[in-house]
Amino acid sequence: MARPVEFDESKVLTSAMEQFWREGYEASSVQKLLDCTGINRGTLYNSFGDKNTLFKSCVDQYNRLVEKQIANSLKNEKLQAWDAIKAYFDEAVINVSNKRRSMGCLLANSLCESINYDRDMKKVVRASLAIIRKALVLRLKEAQKKGKVKKGISVEFAADVLMNSLHGVRVNSRDGKNAKQLNELIKHTINSLKK
Amino acid sequence: MARPVEFDESKVLTSAMEQFWREGYEASSVQKLLDCTGINRGTLYNSFGDKNTLFKSCVDQYNRLVEKQIANSLKNEKLQAWDAIKAYFDEAVINVSNKRRSMGCLLANSLCESINYDRDMKKVVRASLAIIRKALVLRLKEAQKKGKVKKGISVEFAADVLMNSLHGVRVNSRDGKNAKQLNELIKHTINSLKK
DNA sequence: TTACTAATGGAATTCCCATTCAATTAACAG
DNA sequence: CTGTTAATTGAATGGGAATTCCATTAGTAA
Numbered sequence: 001m002a003r004p005v006e007f008d009e010s011k012v013l014t015s016a017m018e019q020f021w022r023e024g025y026e027a028s029s030v031q032k033l034l035d036c037t038g039i040n041r042g043t044l045y046n047s048f049g050d051k052n053t054l055f056k057s058c059v060d061q062y063n064r065l066v067e068k069q070i071a072n073s074l075k076n077e078k079l080q081a082w083d084a085i086k087a088y089f090d091e092a093v094i095n096v097s098n099k100r101r102s103m104g105c106l107l108a109n110s111l112c113e114s115i116n117y118d119r120d121m122k123k124v125v126r127a128s129l130a131i132i133r134k135a136l137v138l139r140l141k142e143a144q145k146k147g148k149v150k151k152g153i154s155v156e157f158a159a160d161v162l163m164n165s166l167h168g169v170r171v172n173s174r175d176g177k178n179a180k181q182l183n184e185l186i187k188h189t190i191n192s193l194k195k
Numbered sequence: 196m197a198r199p200v201e202f203d204e205s206k207v208l209t210s211a212m213e214q215f216w217r218e219g220y221e222a223s224s225v226q227k228l229l230d231c232t233g234i235n236r237g238t239l240y241n242s243f244g245d246k247n248t249l250f251k252s253c254v255d256q257y258n259r260l261v262e263k264q265i266a267n268s269l270k271n272e273k274l275q276a277w278d279a280i281k282a283y284f285d286e287a288v289i290n291v292s293n294k295r296r297s298m299g300c301l302l303a304n305s306l307c308e309s310i311n312y313d314r315d316m317k318k319v320v321r322a323s324l325a326i327i328r329k330a331l332v333l334r335l336k337e338a339q340k341k342g343k344v345k346k347g348i349s350v351e352f353a354a355d356v357l358m359n360s361l362h363g364v365r366v367n368s369r370d371g372k373n374a375k376q377l378n379e380l381i382k383h384t385i386n387s388l389k390k
Numbered sequence: 391t392t393a394c395t396a397a398t399g400g401a402a403t404t405c406c407c408a409t410t411c412a413a414t415t416a417a418c419a420g
Numbered sequence: 421c422t423g424t425t426a427a428t429t430g431a432a433t434g435g436g437a438a439t440t441c442c443a444t445t446a447g448t449a450a
Contacts, residue, residue: 002394002396002397002446002448003395003396003398003447004396004397004446004447005396005397006397006398006446007397022309024221024307024309026308027221029436029437030437030438031436031438040397040398040399040400041398041399041400041439042398042399042400042440042441042442043397043398045438045440046397046398047397050439051228087199090196108307108366109307111299111307111366111369112308112369113219113221113304113307113308114217114218114219114221117218126370129370157383160376160379160380161380161383163363163406164364164366164367164380165363167362167366168359168361168366170362170366171306171307171362171366172358172362174311175306175324175421183399183424184355185356188352188356191387192384192386196418197417197418197425198427198428199416199417199418199426200426200428201416201427201428202427224406224407226406226407234428235428235430236410236428236429237410237427237428237430238427240409240410241426241427241428241446242427245409246408246409253404355422361391
């Protein structure tokens with residue numbers, strides 16, 4: 001009936017996501033978003049709402065990326081618990097060390113930006129982090145059942161330790177540390193929990 | 196001879212520092228900086244240069260804060276190496292859990308913001324982080340000499356692990372985690388290095 | 391072909407941003 | 421008191437921000 005869309009929604013969201021990821025919410029002007037996505041002003045407002053709404057959609061896009069990584073690692077049934085956990089962190093490190101070198105993590109970056117004070121946004125970001133933590137907890141429970149978690153360490157605490165190290169690695173990635181260095185840090189953290 | 200200054204430079208810098216710390220560089224408009232410092236537009240430009248220069252002065256102010264914390268802990272000669280290291284992290288956690296609750300770390304926040312792509316700014320932020328790391332290394336060397344570092348762990352790597360955990364804790368602080376939770380994370384990290 | 395619908399393109403609007411500047415003020419030296 | 425100097429004040433400037441709006445375009449159904 002009407003004129004068909006010309007843009008590829010997923011590609012637009014990925015480009016916008018990378019812009020927000022690299023420079024943050026405040027520094028990503030609508031003009032920059034138009035430039036990097038190739039869409040037009042009217043299209044952005046017609047099809048993606050305003051900048052704030054677009055940002056939330058970008059976090060959703062980021063979630064899809066994270067869920068793919070989780071599917072490849074934590075939810076890979078061929079892997080033992082700790083191997084799966086290590087595999088997830090490998091994915092996470094690779095993700096910030098190639099094309100997306102020194103971009104850190106969209107979620108951690110957002111926590112550190114003023115956008116964090118927008119309640120709605122905080123909810124969205126926290127929900128995404130909860131997805132990662134939940135997948136870690138599942139595998140940690142498996143590891144504990146098999147007696148492979150150091151005694152005195154609860155599954156919940158181990159998950160906190162891993163998430164803390166993940167955040168640290170992401171900040172360090174923005175400081176320019178390379179994949180090898182980040183991997184060593186992760187390995188150390190895992191060894192501090194593993195029996 | 197001339198009219199004397201009416202503002203207290205250190206107070207102005209502290210207020211501006213807290214504004215940048217809370218909301219980041221981009222979201223801190225000159226208007227907000229005037230509101231929180233109480234100084235006037237002209238005064239800001241006359242006495243503190245432009246927004247960019249003011250930000251750098253605020254990082255210097257942050258450094259003075261960090262140096263006080265280091266003097267109280269890492270450079271406290273009454274404390275043994277690991278106690279001094281623990282004391283430093285206690286200071287760091289207290290710092291983000293009272294008035295400055297959930298503000299994280301000005302330096303880590305800046306790394307996660309786009310400001311990170313300003314070369315000059317990055318240099319300033321990195322220099323500040325290097326001060327902390329250097330003070331940690333001194334104490335870690337002491338600990339190692341006394342055989343109190345787990346074997347197979349170099350002083351440099353231990354410093355990286357501590358800095359990584361510190362960054363993680365700061366991101367977690369912005370996510371609203373309380374002092375107790377942050378302390379547990381720090382304790383775990385220290386125990387993973389200590390013999 | 392024609393009428394209809396929704397996407398597109400970009401000019402226009404409104405607002406807030408950082409920065410400049412000229413007038414005013416306050417202390418002090420003579 | 422007076423002239424000098426520098427701090428203070430806030431109006432003015434110019435640019436870029438987010439957003440709105442409407443004329444144009446392109447496909448589809450009749």
